[in-house]
Amino acid sequence: xxxxxxxxxxxxxxxxxxxxxxxxxxxxxxxxxxxxxxxxxxxxxxxxxxxxxxxxxxxxxxxxxxxxxxxxxxxxxxxxxxxxxxxxxxxxxxxxxxxxxxxxxxxxxxxxxxxxxxxxxxxxxxxxxxxxxxxxxxxxxxxxxxxxxxxxxxxxxxxxxxxxxxxxxxxxxxxxxxxxxxxxxxxxxxxxxxxxxxxxxxxxxxxxxxxxxxxxxxx
Amino acid sequence: xxxxxxxxxxxxxxxxxxxxxxxxxxxxxxxxxxxxxxxxxxxxxxxxxxxxxxxxxxxxxxxxxxxxxxxxxxxxxxxxxxxxxxxxxxxxxxxxxxxxxxxxxxxxxxxxxxxxxxxxxxxxxxxxxxxxxxxxxxxxxxxxxxxxxxxxxxxxxxxxxxxxxxxxxxxxxxxxxxxxxxxxxxxxxxxxxxxxxxxxxxxxxxxxxxxxxxxxxxxxxxxxxxxxxxxxxxxxxxxxxxxxxxxxxxxxxxxxxxxxxxxxxxxxxxxxxxxxxxxxxxxxxxxxxxxxxxxxxxxxxxxxxxxxxxxxxxxxxxxxxxxxxxxxxxxxxxxxxxxx
Numbered sequence: 001x002x003x004x005x006x007x008x009x010x011x012x013x014x015x016x017x018x019x020x021x022x023x024x025x026x027x028x029x030x031x032x033x034x035x036x037x038x039x040x041x042x043x044x045x046x047x048x049x050x051x052x053x054x055x056x057x058x059x060x061x062x063x064x065x066x067x068x069x070x071x072x073x074x075x076x077x078x079x080x081x082x083x084x085x086x087x088x089x090x091x092x093x094x095x096x097x098x099x100x101x102x103x104x105x106x107x108x109x110x111x112x113x114x115x116x117x118x119x120x121x122x123x124x125x126x127x128x129x130x131x132x133x134x135x136x137x138x139x140x141x142x143x144x145x146x147x148x149x150x151x152x153x154x155x156x157x158x159x160x161x162x163x164x165x166x167x168x169x170x171x172x173x174x175x176x177x178x179x180x181x182x183x184x185x186x187x188x189x190x191x192x193x194x195x196x197x198x199x200x201x202x203x204x205x206x207x208x209x210x211x212x213x214x215x216x217x218x219x
Numbered sequence: 220x221x222x223x224x225x226x227x228x229x230x231x232x233x234x235x236x237x238x239x240x241x242x243x244x245x246x247x248x249x250x251x252x253x254x255x256x257x258x259x260x261x262x263x264x265x266x267x268x269x270x271x272x273x274x275x276x277x278x279x280x281x282x283x284x285x286x287x288x289x290x291x292x293x294x295x296x297x298x299x300x301x302x303x304x305x306x307x308x309x310x311x312x313x314x315x316x317x318x319x320x321x322x323x324x325x326x327x328x329x330x331x332x333x334x335x336x337x338x339x340x341x342x343x344x345x346x347x348x349x350x351x352x353x354x355x356x357x358x359x360x361x362x363x364x365x366x367x368x369x370x371x372x373x374x375x376x377x378x379x380x381x382x383x384x385x386x387x388x389x390x391x392x393x394x395x396x397x398x399x400x401x402x403x404x405x406x407x408x409x410x411x412x413x414x415x416x417x418x419x420x421x422x423x424x425x426x427x428x429x430x431x432x433x434x435x436x437x438x439x440x441x442x443x444x445x446x447x448x449x450x451x452x453x454x455x456x457x458x459x460x461x462x463x464x465x466x467x468x469x470x471x472x473x474x475x476x477x478x479x480x481x482x483x484x485x486x487x488x489x490x491x492x493x494x495x496x497x498x499x500x501x502x503x504x505x506x507x508x509x510x511x512x513x514x515x516x517x518x519x520x521x522x523x524x525x526x527x528x529x530x531x532x533x534x535x536x537x538x539x540x541x542x543x544x545x546x547x548x549x550x551x552x553x554x555x556x557x558x559x
Binding site: 016017018019040041042043044046047050051130131132133135151163166167170173174175177178209212213214215216217 | 300357358361363368377414417419453465486489490536538541
């Protein structure tokens with residue numbers, strides 16, 4: 001039974017992330033995802049409210065912008081910043097994190113290269129993702145769908161783009177330490193093909209950012 | 220006779236020597252801390268001079284308190300890094316001399332691993348997501364495939380640096396965390412400051428600049444301390460929550476000097492509760508740098524056969540914790556043991 005704004009049908013909690021609760025619910029007779037950023041007891045209310053509200057409206061805006069760049073993202077149906085809620089298209093696909101453990105090696109490399117292409121397209125269009133982890137990429141049969149744009153920003157700066165690369169590098173390094181070099185290499189091949197940036201220049205930038213952290217050799 | 224290990228810590232302001240038995244009993248834990256001039260940070264050479272001056276006294280007290288004779292030791296462990304070169308060299312010199320004279324193995328220990336292992340010993344945490352916070356570290360790590368893997372960390376200064384560098388401007392001595400915590404309790408309002416989370420990483424340099432700017436433009440000191448502490452700890456809590464959700468760990472272990480901060484403790488307890496995990500916090504005196512963390516890690520490493528020749532025991536000021544093989548934890552591989 002479908003009703004106005006899908007709020008009358010019993011939604012089902014399908015995922016509890018660090019930031020938001022993800023519900024599967026009905027939206028005019030179609031399944032939809034409702035993402036609600038929940039209040040955090042560890043942040044003072046004043047800070048928490050601003051973070052949840054601004055990230056919600058910002059995320060919706062960025063998803064729209066990214067879609068215009070030709071990068072697959074879920075379609076947005078409804079936004080309510082005051083309850084920190086977005087209702088969006090339900091993409092029925094596993095995350096890349098789940099998929100990477102199951103796929104044969106050549107397919108793993110292809111998926112990483114494809115993700116590199118998608119991130120490169122975003123960067124070429126002046127948008128950085130800000131939280132590019134394997135959980136934030138959905139693996140459709142032949143394409144990748146990118147989600148979770150709460151930390152994304154507009155930027156033409158190599159500095160910000162380099163942070164995206166560094167974050168993804170860290171994710172691979174901590175979770176796929178044995179295969180991380182080949183996976184990251186495939187990712188960078190895809191990235192440089194679509195970002196208009198040379199792999200060499202961006203890797204140099206990434207290492208420069210990394211070295212500002214603790215106990216990295218500055219040489 | 221029981222295997223006991225003497226550990227030496229001298230990576231930064233603390234010169235500490237401790238003797239720990241094989242079953243993790245801390246037989247002695249003696250420290251002498253170098254205090255910088257208020258308004259200044261640690262001067263590496265002055266700290267090293269301090270360490271040289273107190274070394275003999277601390278060593279003697281460590282033996283006396285433990286009621287252990289030098290010939291009862293089965294190994295000498297030394298924090299070879301990361302840390303300040305001049306300070307590291309003082310501890311390393313004492314350790315090499317002890318190892319050679321007593322003819323017992325010299326065991327290389329990474330200071331950060333020491334914080335983790337003493338935390339696990341004191342709290343009973345088995346397979347935690349570790350939150351290591353101190354003047355030298357702000358890192359989130361989980362054990363996998365024989366090493367501690369970094370899931371998030373600071374991209375510039377640490378949370379300890381943030382507090383200390385802020386404190387220098389108001390002429391407080393380092394480490395200044397406890398003083399800032401006290402000032403924050405007298406605050407009357409929250410001031411908006413930059414909250415910078417990048418994926419699972421944090422960045423504190425902008426928060427430091429903005430906090431100092433607020434102070435210089437006439438902001439109330441207590442309010443700035445409160446707001447800076449709130450924002451920095453909330454940022455960390457958020458990335459810890461992200462890593463906890465991502466790794467699915469059931470335990471959280473807060474360790475390192477800044478683990479003594481009550482606000483941070485309470486925020487991480489909240490995070491653990493949200494994800495049905497158990498929060499463990501190292502209690503003082505084992506939050507701050509100490510010899511026991513090096514001695515206990517020495518016991519574990521020695522048992523797994525990790526030793527170093529004196530001639531090759533160079534200090535490693537930039538020894539990252541993710542580069543250390545850990546053969547003594549389950550899930551680790553015995554191959555490729557780190558021998559420096």
